[in-house]
Amino acid sequence: MATSAIIFYTIAGIMIIFSLLAVTSRRILRAAVYLLFALAGTAALYFMLDYQFLAAVQLIVYAGGIVVLIIFSILLTTHINEKLEKPAWGKVFITATLVLGGLMLTLFVLTNHEFVLGTEPTAEATVSVIGERLLGYQAGGYVLPFEVISILLLAAMIGAIVIAKRNSTKS
Amino acid sequence: MSSEALIIFFLGGVVMVGAGILASNLLAPKSSNLQKAEPYECGVPTQGTSWIQFRVGYYLFAILFLIFDVETVFIFPWAVAMKKVGLSAFIEILLFLIILGLGLLYAWKKKALKWE
Numbered sequence: 001m002a003t004s005a006i007i008f009y010t011i012a013g014i015m016i017i018f019s020l021l022a023v024t025s026r027r028i029l030r031a032a033v034y035l036l037f038a039l040a041g042t043a044a045l046y047f048m049l050d051y052q053f054l055a056a057v058q059l060i061v062y063a064g065g066i067v068v069l070i071i072f073s074i075l076l077t078t079h080i081n082e083k084l085e086k087p088a089w090g091k092v093f094i095t096a097t098l099v100l101g102g103l104m105l106t107l108f109v110l111t112n113h114e115f116v117l118g119t120e121p122t123a124e125a126t127v128s129v130i131g132e133r134l135l136g137y138q139a140g141g142y143v144l145p146f147e148v149i150s151i152l153l154l155a156a157m158i159g160a161i162v163i164a165k166r167n168s169t170k171s
Numbered sequence: 172m173s174s175e176a177l178i179i180f181f182l183g184g185v186v187m188v189g190a191g192i193l194a195s196n197l198l199a200p201k202s203s204n205l206q207k208a209e210p211y212e213c214g215v216p217t218q219g220t221s222w223i224q225f226r227v228g229y230y231l232f233a234i235l236f237l238i239f240d241v242e243t244v245f246i247f248p249w250a251v252a253m254k255k256v257g258l259s260a261f262i263e264i265l266l267f268l269i270i271l272g273l274g275l276l277y278a279w280k281k282k283a284l285k286w287e
Contacts, residue, residue: 003174029222057244065240072233075225131252134245135260143263149245150270157238157274161283164231 008048015041026083032070039063053127231283242271 015038022034039062046055137143210217245267253260278284 003178007174007177053248056247060240060244061237065237069233069237072225072230075223076227076230077224081220081222127248128251128255131248131250132256134248135252135256135263137259146245146263147266147270150242150267153238153241154270154274157235157271158277160231160234160238161278161281164227164234165281165283 004048008045011041011044011048015045026086028074028084029071032067032074035070036063036067039067051125053125053130056127228286235278235283238274239271 018034018037018041022031022038025031025034039058043055043058043063046052046058133140134142134146210221246264249260249264253264
């Protein structure tokens with residue numbers, strides 16, 4: 001077996017174990033931390049694919065930002081000390097059926113789809129290429145979306161403050 | 172970098188750390204009592220559990236952090252490509268940061284950064 005395959009299966013195994021722990025843990029804060037490891041495993045997979053930018057985004061935004069947000073929202077709730085109740089069997093059954101259905105569909109598509117290897121050289125997706133395209137104002141550049149993103153982030157920030165401040169004045 | 176090197180590096184790390192922990196476990200004299208097992212916090216006896224309910228005020232900080240977190244994602248490729256693109260890149264990022272700075276200014280003005 002090739003060494004890259006060993007690395008891939010190790011990462012995949014770690015991701016599967018932590019994903020299972022995240023959904024089976026009865027303590028919600030631990031579930032959030034297990035999720036963090038699963039997301040870090042995804043970043044490791046992106047690194048394996050030589051896609052450094054997406055891996056960095058995965059680490060910064062998902063493993064860094066989203067998990068912090070999830071942990072904060074957990075800590076805002078009461079009863080974090082208590083263990084979650086065991087889910088009812090009906091719910092377990094329905095969820096298991098849906099998950100199995102999704103798995104079957106994915107496997108069906110993966111095994112039946114004819115994957116054609118492209119002969120044309122694919123565009124490089126290194127960070128510097130992404131940066132040049134992001135800042136370029138000639139054809140193929142994305143400088144306008146780049147600036148629009150800052151406005152979008154500004155809108156998100158103002159929205160968050162407006163909502164949070166309205167709640168705090170009420171209480 | 173070949174993946175063999177990565178595996179050897181990883182195994183080396185595991186062996187080094189594992190050997191250290193194992194050796195200290197085998198060699199170190201052990202004594203245990205109840206006081207040693209207590210959680211340490213600046214020498215003051217701890218009160219209650221560490222899993223307490225946080226104040227809502229933290230949530231706004233978390234969201235603001237997330238937004239600036241996303242901002243860094245766009246600064247990374249800029250930082251790598253800046254020298255190659257030149258002056259226009261500098262002006263573009265300046266505009267980007269000024270627009271986001273307005274958000275920070277708004278947060279400041281609305282006293283969202285103030286701890287109440």
